[in-house]
Amino acid sequence: MDIVNEILEREQKKAEKYKPITVEKHLDVEFDVGTLLASDTNDLDLKVIQRDNERDKYLEALTRDNTQLLLNKVWELPTERIDEAIVVRLPVPKTLLPRSKPVPKPKPLTKWQEFAKAKGITKKKKDKAQWDEQLQKWVPLFGFKKAAAEKEKNWLIEVPQNADPMTDMYEKKASEKSEKVAKNELQRLKNIARARKVKIPRVGIPVTSDKASATQLATAAVVAKASTASLGKFQDKLPKEKEARGKGIHELIPGKERKRKAPIPTPQQEKQNNLNLIDKILNKRPKIDMEKAVAKHIHTEQIQRSEEKKTAKPSKGKRKTKGVNATNFTAKKPKAGKGQRNPNKKATGRKRR
Numbered sequence: 069m070d071i072v073n074e075i076l077e078r079e080q081k082k083a084e085k086y087k088p089i090t091v092e093k094h095l096d097v098e099f100d101v102g103t104l105l106a107s108d109t110n111d112l113d114l115k116v117i118q119r120d121n122e123r124d125k126y127l128e129a130l131t132r133d134n135t136q137l138l139l140n141k142v143w144e145l146p147t148e149r150i151d152e153a154i155v156v157r158l159p160v161p162k163t164l165l166p167r168s169k170p171v172p173k174p175k176p177l178t179k180w181q182e183f184a185k186a187k188g189i190t191k192k193k194k195d196k197a198q199w200d201e202q203l204q205k206w207v208p209l210f211g212f213k214k215a216a217a218e219k220e221k222n223w224l225i226e227v228p229q230n231a232d233p234m235t236d237m238y239e240k241k242a243s244e245k246s247e248k249v250a251k252n253e254l255q256r257l258k259n260i261a262r263a264r265k266v267k268i269p270r271v272g273i274p275v276t277s278d279k280a281s282a283t284q285l286a287t288a289a290v291v292a293k294a295s296t297a298s299l300g301k302f303q304d305k306l307p308k309e310k311e312a313r314g315k316g317i318h319e320l321i322p323g324k325e326r327k328r329k330a331p332i333p334t335p336q337q338e339k340q341n342n343l344n345l346i347d348k349i350l351n352k353r354p355k356i357d358m359e360k361a362v363a364k365h366i367h368t369e370q371i372q373r374s375e376e377k378k379t380a381k382p383s384k385g386k387r388k389t390k391g392v393n394a395t396n397f398t399a400k401k402p403k404a405g406k407g408q409r410n411p412n413k414k415a416t417g418r419k420r421r
Contacts, residue, residue, distance in 0.1 A: 087136075089136055093133075099137075100161060100163045102160050103161040106134050112130075142156055145159070179258075203221055225241070286312040
């Protein structure tokens with residue numbers, strides 16, 4: 069009987085371990101398969117939850133049942149095989165989930181990706197490892213195992229005939245590899261700058277001594293002149309030489325006085341400085357130069373008179389006198405009374421004797 073009881077207990081444990089996929093609920097669970105969401109509206113057993121020793125097991129069993137129902141809904145969808153794996157395409161989600169950050173923008177294509185897309189070149193999936201005849205084993209195409217296999221394979225490197233026999237081929241190979249890495253990194257930075265529309269120099273290499281800019285050459289010339297014993301006092305300037313200007317050039321020239329940073333003021337000093345600045349702004353009066361003001365006034369009057377003379381119309385009967393500095397005089401002719409005389413009006417004109 070002991071053996072029978074032991075077998076029954078073992079089978080019961082197995083049954084508990086592998087529970088059935090069918091789950092019964094009083095109320096149907098609501099599903100949103102697009103977001104893998106299951107909403108259970110059934111009431112919880114409060115008596116079991118209040119017991120500390122049974123609460124965790126109850127919640128774990130409830131979670132397992134709801135997960136099983138969700139997976140049953142997922143596997144009801146049509147399946148397909150991709151690369152030796154069975155997958156399911158989820159439908160469009162119904163529940164809108166809030167996001168703390170905006171949806172990421174699609175990554176911009178690199179120069180090669182744009183070229184491949186235009187030419188219709190598709191990327192073929194490569195194997196992760198290949199057979200090496202020399203080592204007689206499968207070698208990965210990338211990773212630390214690949215480097216270890218290359219080191220084991222190239223334990224001896226032959227020096228070419230046209231090269232120096234004392235050349236370190238291992239060092240040369242390492243430098244070539246570092247150059248390739250740097251070139252790839254430069255191309256990656258170019259792609260980022262191109263995607264962000266940042267202008268970069270046409271030559272995509274850093275400036276060296278043989279390809280220095282005009283600012284760098286001017287700075288080098290100024291520093292070299294100031295490096296003499298007289299600090300460049302007796303150095304002659306070249307024709308059409310310009311002084312180097314820019315941020316940080318002053319610090320490079322020897323002998324120049326350095327501006328020391330002022331210490332951090334105390335709150336009382338800062339308050340007094342602000343008050344002094346306000347008083348200076350409020351009590352500031354404009355300086356008036358009387359000589360300049362009078363000269364400006366006379367100059368404007370002269371300009372106005374000259375403009376009036378230019379715009380004035382010459383009167384009829386104007387006589388011109390000869391001479392360089394001649395002045396034109398005009399006399400008004402007295403108007404006649406047209407046969408009528410006003411006794412109240414005083415007569416004008418020449419008196420008769």
